[in-house]
Amino acid sequence: MKKNRVSNPEVKKINRNQIYRYVNKYEKVSKPDIASTLGISMPTVLQNIKELTERGLICEVGAFESTGGRKARVIAPIYDARYAIGIDITQNHVGFVLTDLSGSVLMHTREYKPFTNERKYFMNLGELAIKFLTSANIPEDRFLGFGISIPGIVSSENAKITFSHALGITDVPYTVFSQNIPNHCIFTNDANAAIIAEMYSIQERYTTVYLSLSNSVGGAIFMEKSNGLKGNQVIDNLYFGDNCRSGEFGHMTLIPGDRKCYCGKVGCVDAYCSAKILAKLTDGKLERFFKELADGNEEFTRIWEDYLSNLIIVVNNLRMAFDCQVIIGGYVGSFIEPYISHLHEKAALLNTFENNAIYIKPCRYKIEASALGAALRHIEGFISTI
Numbered sequence: 001m002k003k004n005r006v007s008n009p010e011v012k013k014i015n016r017n018q019i020y021r022y023v024n025k026y027e028k029v030s031k032p033d034i035a036s037t038l039g040i041s042m043p044t045v046l047q048n049i050k051e052l053t054e055r056g057l058i059c060e061v062g063a064f065e066s067t068g069g070r071k072a073r074v075i076a077p078i079y080d081a082r083y084a085i086g087i088d089i090t091q092n093h094v095g096f097v098l099t100d101l102s103g104s105v106l107m108h109t110r111e112y113k114p115f116t117n118e119r120k121y122f123m124n125l126g127e128l129a130i131k132f133l134t135s136a137n138i139p140e141d142r143f144l145g146f147g148i149s150i151p152g153i154v155s156s157e158n159a160k161i162t163f164s165h166a167l168g169i170t171d172v173p174y175t176v177f178s179q180n181i182p183n184h185c186i187f188t189n190d191a192n193a194a195i196i197a198e199m200y201s202i203q204e205r206y207t208t209v210y211l212s213l214s215n216s217v218g219g220a221i222f223m224e225k226s227n228g229l230k231g232n233q234v235i236d237n238l239y240f241g242d243n244c245r246s247g248e249f250g251h252m253t254l255i256p257g258d259r260k261c262y263c264g265k266v267g268c269v270d271a272y273c274s275a276k277i278l279a280k281l282t283d284g285k286l287e288r289f290f291k292e293l294a295d296g297n298e299e300f301t302r303i304w305e306d307y308l309s310n311l312i313i314v315v316n317n318l319r320m321a322f323d324c325q326v327i328i329g330g331y332v333g334s335f336i337e338p339y340i341s342h343l344h345e346k347a348a349l350l351n352t353f354e355n356n357a358i359y360i361k362p363c364r365y366k367i368e369a370s371a372l373g374a375a376l377r378h379i380e381g382f383i384s385t386i
């Protein structure tokens with residue numbers, strides 16, 4: 001009777017993929033280390049190292065210090081084996097990020113380019129994408145494609161942007177945005193893209209809620225399902241909801257019957273926690289608001305305290321609903337780090353179950369998180385095929 005052993009191509013692929021992800025994640029590893037950590041036999045490790053080396057994805061880079069016996073060779077990833085570019089489209093700007101298999105930001109630019117739903121805009125978008133790709137100067141066969149981040153509801157099922165208040169569009173097919181871009185494009189909602197970037201950069205992933213405080217308030221929900229080494233992509237762990245409208249925290253009601261929200265309802269979180277609430281005091285320049293706040297501007301200090309008093313209600317509600325860490329991201333998130341202890345103190349007062357609020361974390365990516373996350377869809381897609 002024949003036994004169904006490692007000849008099974010699926011098992012071979014899972015082993016190869018796990019080994020590659022391990023090398024990619026820890027950067028410098030030895031063959032015995034791979035075998036013992038992943039519980040894979042040494043002959044299988046050696047066979048896969050050979051295959052991955054032949055495919056130009058990993059290489060040997062010297063030896064570890066000897067611990068008595070023969071020195072173990074150092075196996076390292078070849079990060080520049082593949083590249084992807086992320087494009088972040090917002091109401092007034094377009095941001096570009098170049099990344100590779102390391103998932104780090106290698107190059108980025110941001111241009112002032114107000115969105116218009118016109119042929120001219122999309123032609124220009126294509127020109128800018130090609131210009132950025134050319135300036136990246138990467139081999140054509142190593143380029144995976146463009147990831148595009150959109151501030152709106154992105155329906156992958158229907159391949160269209162169902163709705164975007166920021167861009168003022170409804171039911172626009174992906175192809176309208178990608179018509180002048182020569183490479184494969186993947187579309188992602190901006191907050192989902194940002195949480196992909198955040199989750200990609202950490203060693204251990206936990207269930208996380210991302211609260212995006214930009215010119216509108218949104219968010220994303222990452223549900224941890226594995227230890228991150230099992231081959232699933234970040235996108236597989238995002239919760240989208242029945243209509244791709246999960247994480248729309250901006251339209252939870254904060255103060256009934258009070259301020260009007262752009263959505264037409266009254267009292268939504270967006271009317272109190274959008275970055276515009278602060279930026280409008282400094283002609284739309286949020287950086288200037290935080291500069292003057294740091295310099296002790298009394299009026300701004302009072303407004304900031306009011307802002308935080310509203311923000312802690314939202315964050316505490318998220319904690320009560322999801323019982324996980326909450327990352328503060330978006331435009332305000334990129335300035336929150338110096339105020340995080342103060343935010344912890346204030347939010348702790350509302351916390352029913354703990355006497356602290358250290359579950360609130362500042363975002364890691366201060367710039368271009370959404371562009372990076374959009375590009376990482378390609379990188380993760382490629383890695384899953386290894």
Ligand SMILES: [Zn+2]
Binds near residue numbers: 250264265
């Ligand atoms: Zn609203």
